[in-house]
Amino acid sequence: MTLASDVDGGSRHDRVPAAYAVLDRLDGRVLEVNEAFVRLLGHPRATLLAGSLSDLLSLAGRIYSETHLMPMLDLNGHVEEVALDVVATDGARIPVLMNAVLDRTGERATIRVVLFGALERRRYETELLRATRAAQEARAQADELARTLQQTLIPPVPPVIPRLEVSAVYRPAGDGDEVGGDFYDVFSIAPSTWVVVLGDVAGKGVHAATVTAFIRHTVRDLAMQLADPADLLHALDRALHARPTERFCSAVLLRLTEGDAGWSIAGAAAGHPLPILGRRDGTLVDLGRPGSLIGLVDDPHFTTFTHRLAPDEFVTLLTDGVTEARRDRELFGEDAVRDVVRSRASDPDGVSAGVVAAAIDYQRGFPHDDIAVLTLYPSAPDGTVR
Numbered sequence: 042m043t044l045a046s047d048v049d050g051g052s053r054h055d056r057v058p059a060a061y062a063v064l065d066r067l068d069g070r071v072l073e074v075n076e077a078f079v080r081l082l083g084h085p086r087a088t089l090l091a092g093s094l095s096d097l098l099s100l101a102g103r104i105y106s107e108t109h110l111m112p113m114l115d116l117n118g119h120v121e122e123v124a125l126d127v128v129a130t131d132g133a134r135i136p137v138l139m140n141a142v143l144d145r146t147g148e149r150a151t152i153r154v155v156l157f158g159a160l161e162r163r164r165y166e167t168e169l170l171r172a173t174r175a176a177q178e179a180r181a182q183a184d185e186l187a188r189t190l191q192q193t194l195i196p197p198v199p200p201v202i203p204r205l206e207v208s209a210v211y212r213p214a215g216d217g218d219e220v221g222g223d224f225y226d227v228f229s230i231a232p233s234t235w236v237v238v239l240g241d242v243a244g245k246g247v248h249a250a251t252v253t254a255f256i257r258h259t260v261r262d263l264a265m266q267l268a269d270p271a272d273l274l275h276a277l278d279r280a281l282h283a284r285p286t287e288r289f290c291s292a293v294l295l296r297l298t299e300g301d302a303g304w305s306i307a308g309a310a311a312g313h314p315l316p317i318l319g320r321r322d323g324t325l326v327d328l329g330r331p332g333s334l335i336g337l338v339d340d341p342h343f344t345t346f347t348h349r350l351a352p353d354e355f356v357t358l359l360t361d362g363v364t365e366a367r368r369d370r371e372l373f374g375e376d377a378v379r380d381v382v383r384s385r386a387s388d389p390d391g392v393s394a395g396v397v398a399a400a401i402d403y404q405r406g407f408p409h410d411d412i413a414v415l416t417l418y419p420s421a422p423d424g425t426v427r
Contacts, residue, residue, distance in 0.1 A: 059155050062089075066114075066143065066150035069094035081137070081158060083130040094152075099126040099134055114143045114152065124159065199415075200227050202235060205297065205304060208390050209415040210397045214245070214362070214408050221411035222249040222290065223360050226257055228264075233299040236264045239358040239415055240292030240313065240335075252288040256281065256335075260294070270294045270309035271343040274335065278311075281336035289336040293329075293358055297350075297417070304350040304419055309343045311335045314364060314375075317357045318348065319392070323383045328356065355389035355418035357382055359396060362410035366400040373403045389418040 054061045060078040064071055070093045079086050082097065095103050102125045113120050119142045126134040136159040144151045199207035207227055214221050222242030229235050238260050242253045259280050260273070267273045273294060281289070291313035298305050308316060312334035315327040328348055333341035350356070359378070366373035381399045385392045393414040401408050 059157060060137075062154045062156075064094050064152040064154060066152055071097075072151065078156065081135065081156060082127055097127050099128055102126055110139075110141075114141060118143045127156070200229075202227075202229075204299065204420055205235070206390065206418050206420050207237075207415065208393045208417075210393045210413070212397055212401065212408060212412045214410050214412075221245045222253050222288075223362065223411035223413040224253045224257055225358075225413050225415050226260065227415075228261060230264050235297045236260070237295040237297065237358070237415065237417065238292060239360065239413060240290050240311075241360045241362070241411070241413075242290040243288050248286075249288060252281075252284075252286055252290070255284065256290055256292070260292075264296075268296070268307075269345055270296055270307055271332075271345040274309050274311050274332065274343040275341065278333075278335045278341050284336075286336075289334050291334055291361070295356070295358075295417075302349065303352065306348045306350055306356065307345055308348075309345050311341070311343055312337075314359055314361055317359075317379070317382055319355050319357065319382055319386050319389070320351075321353045321387055321389075323386045325379050325383060325386075350417075350419055352419055355386075355392065355416055357392055357396070357414065357416045359414045360410075360412060362408065362412040363396055363400045363414065365410065366403050366412075367409060368403055368405065373400055377403070389416055392416045 054073070054075040055077075057075055058077060060081040061075045062071055062078050063073040071089050074086060074089050079089065082089065089097075094106065098106060105125070110120060110123060119140075121140050123139045123141075125137055125139055127137055129135050137156040138159045139154060139156055141152050141154045144153055199209045209225060209227075211223065211225070213223075222244055223240070224242070225237070225239040227235065227237050238257075240253075240256060242249045242256065256277065259277055263273045263276050267276060274292070277292075291311055293308065293310045293313045293316055295306055295308040295316070298307075306328075308329055309332060310316070310329050311332045313332075315329050315331065318326050318328050329346035330344045332343040335341070363378055364373060364375050377399070378396060381396050382392055385395045393416045396414045397412050400412055
């Protein structure tokens with residue numbers, strides 16, 4: 042068998058822009074190479090023609106060639122985009138992609154090979170892998186930061202308030218590791234005055250958590266300046282509008298003041314489920330009127346309500362992760378919430394836990410949104426429940 046390279050020292054495929062070679066199938070000996078192949082490997086043409094395919098491959102490439110490449114060629118007659126490293130004259134490894142076909146038409150079987158330099162592709166893949174790992178690490182760090190931040194937004198245990206019991210339960214979405222925007226806070230602004238706020242910032246993750254932190258601390262600051270809950274929500278709305286964020290939130294805020302006649306409540310809602318006022322006999326009513334979401338509209342409206350809390354009454358606040366708990370296409374809904382609250386009315390200490398448990402059970406143990414429920418009720422001067 043006479044090839045063009047045997048006649049003139051060159052190859053009839055020298056003008057082909059891809060690296061091309063012909064190999065003997067039996068022993069892998071190089072029978073023909075074109076100029077692009079010579080340039081790619083940097084070996085003299087005579088050296089290449091005196092060697093075999095194995096001489097051109099890295100050690101790993103040789104093993105792969107014997108165990109996979111050649112068997113695939115014999116079985117299928119061709120291989121495409123096989124990633125290999127060929128060895129240049131200076132010993133450097135050059136990443137290539139190999140396409141090859143088995144040709145049995147001549148006197149002896151040959152393998153026609155085309156190599157495409159893959160150095161830039163290899164660099165791209167390496168950089169992509171590095172960037173992916175960096176992104177994963179950054180995501181993990183962001184999630185950890187968000188979880189740490191959220192731990193500061195949810196009091197580990199409700200504060201002790203003389204003659205007022207506070208029962209609160211919080212459950213994040215999913216398996217409990219997902220960071221959401223639900224929060225609550227209970228703090229004192231005077232010896233006999235306490236502020237309770239429960240809210241839900243749109244979205245999840247570190248961005249929602251940072252906005253939640255901003256809202257929580259802004260509420261604490263504003264509560265020292267503004268006694269009227271509606272005025273406070275207006276001020277909070279302006280503060281969130283001034284912040285460079287597309288996040289908005291719902292919230293309900295109560296200001297509780299203890300006097301000679303017991304606890305009085307002034308409150309306002311902002312696009313949030315209204316507080317539920319319950320009595321030990323199972324009677325339930327809503328407190329207040331719905332208001333605008335905070336940070337969403339240009340001209341929001343908020344309305345302050347007042348109520349004097351009787352000894353047999355309690356107030357339950359909750360986020361929409363309860364009412365909008367979903368099973369298939371059906372929502373848990375307000376009626377189901379009221380049924381749970383009514384069933385626990387004789388023992389308000391169990392209302393919050395009962396509502397959360399019912400909402401999670403409705404979702405077959407996997408809540409799709411954060412859930413926060415908080416219940417307040419008077420206690421006797423000696424700390425016992427009336």
